[in-house]
Amino acid sequence: MAGVAGLGLPTMRAMPELPEVEITARRLDAALKGARIESAVAPGINALKTFDPPLSSLAGQRIERVRRRGKHLILETDGALALLMHLMSAGRLQLYDKRAGPRERTSRLLVRLEDGGELRLREFGSKQAAWVKLLRSDELEGDDALATLGPEAWPDPPALGEVLNAARPLHTLLRDQRTVAGIGRSWVDEILWEAKLSPYKRGADLDGDEAERLRDAVVETLGSVIAHYEQVVSLPIPDKSPMPLRVHRHEGEPCPRCGTTLEAVHFEDYVIAYCPECQTDGRTLKDRRLSKLLK
Numbered sequence: 001m002a003g004v005a006g007l008g009l010p011t012m013r014a015m016p017e018l019p020e021v022e023i024t025a026r027r028l029d030a031a032l033k034g035a036r037i038e039s040a041v042a043p044g045i046n047a048l049k050t051f052d053p054p055l056s057s058l059a060g061q062r063i064e065r066v067r068r069r070g071k072h073l074i075l076e077t078d079g080a081l082a083l084l085m086h087l088m089s090a091g092r093l094q095l096y097d098k099r100a101g102p103r104e105r106t107s108r109l110l111v112r113l114e115d116g117g118e119l120r121l122r123e124f125g126s127k128q129a130a131w132v133k134l135l136r137s138d139e140l141e142g143d144d145a146l147a148t149l150g151p152e153a154w155p156d157p158p159a160l161g162e163v164l165n166a167a168r169p170l171h172t173l174l175r176d177q178r179t180v181a182g183i184g185r186s187w188v189d190e191i192l193w194e195a196k197l198s199p200y201k202r203g204a205d206l207d208g209d210e211a212e213r214l215r216d217a218v219v220e221t222l223g224s225v226i227a228h229y230e231q232v233v234s235l236p237i238p239d240k241s242p243m244p245l246r247v248h249r250h251e252g253e254p255c256p257r258c259g260t261t262l263e264a265v266h267f268e269d270y271v272i273a274y275c276p277e278c279q280t281d282g283r284t285l286k287d288r289r290l291s292k293l294l295k
Contacts, residue, residue: 019225027233035115037112039112040058042108043109047123047130058111069152070146070152072085083109086131087123094120096120151163154226157219160215168202170192170203170206186245187221194217197210197279247262252264260276260278272285
């Protein structure tokens with residue numbers, strides 16, 4: 001993979017999680033605050049999940065702010081309207097100084113600005129899972145997408161021993177947006193490695209020290225990634241993020257902490273990476289691919 005110039009870090013088109021959505025919100029908020037909307041259209045008809053109010057009602061309104069909730073992006077206007085967006089696995093929200101041409105096939109939403117610029121929700125691949133809702137501001141928090149979210153994973157999550165008190169593996173619990181909002185497949189590996197906890201340890205089995213260690217790892221990992229992005233990410237937001245990963249996608253390489261070879265458990269659509277020495281008492285977890293071959 002190509003590295004970021006001067007950093008030697010891989011650039012990856014991974015599902016945007018809390019750090020990637022946070023830096024997107026910060027950069028777009030600074031650039032768009034006060035901008036007036038000329039029009040809005042949804043070329044990707046499947047992306048728009050609401051019809052009242054219509055997108056045309058955005059015309060003439062000024063953008064008040066862009067913010068994040070969990071993995072969602074929210075654009076609010078002075079006319080008490082809000083665009084609620086989820087990028088899903090392959091979406092990107094980017095600001096351009098020119099309008100999209102007729103051959104631009106990745107756009108799902110176009111918010112055209114009076115200064116000639118354009119906010120463009122693009123999506124790569126064929127799944128077209130990214131979505132947009134235009135809501136009245138007083139309806140926003142009651143929408144199912146936000147109302148069902150758990151507490152924010154960053155910057156000040158609750159005591160995780162209480163939140164994760166369920167008989168499910170930590171790797172699953174931390175990715176459950178109803179339990180804690182913002183963490184996905186990339187950063188959960190990094191968090192559990194930082195906390196020296198097995199991805200298969202059950203949340204209900206965490207003792208007090210482990211729960212505190214895990215919360216510290218969540219705050220430290222996500223905070224350091226955001227700080228990294230503050231240094232290296234500017235407009236236009238890149239399609240591929242310069243992700244400072246140490247464990248995720250590094251199976252087969254030495255653990256950055258102890259030097260043990262990092263291992264992985266492969267599932268149909270994702271991989272769990274971990275260090276046997278640091279996280280599983282030297283045990284190598286069963287790889288689902290090998291289990292199928294041996295049947």
